[in-house]
Amino acid sequence: VEESEHKSVAFDVYRDQVDSYWVRTSEMAFTTVEFIGFTILHYNQLRAEMDDPTDWKSVRQGLNWLVGNPGWLRKLGKSYLAYYKRDFHPSKRDSAHLRQQGLEKLARLMKRPQLLS
Structure with missing residues (x-):
């Protein structure tokens, strides 16, 4: 939540100091x-x-979770x-919306409080 308030700061410093598309990518x-x-x-x-x-079922499940439909990496793709x-x-x-979800979860x-200690 806190990081979302200044999510562009490091990127802006990078652009100010380096500003190289090649280095960034x-x-x-x-x-x-x-x-x-x-x-x-x-x-x-x-x-x-x-x-x-030799439990290959867990491997398949892991790969499906990662790249399946809708796998974690597929959702991250765009x-x-x-x-x-x-x-x-x-x-x-x-x-x-992500910040709001985080604030709601924090609330x-x-x-x-027993979960925080």
């Missing part, structure tokens, strides 16, 4: 590949410690690809 692409690589590495480490590492547009700016994406949690 190549770093995002590199980070994406790196993230996927580490995710696969850690997933394999976890599978090796499973009671039944927003992710928007970052690669030359005229991208975080303020162009209205996230007021519910505040009514149950």
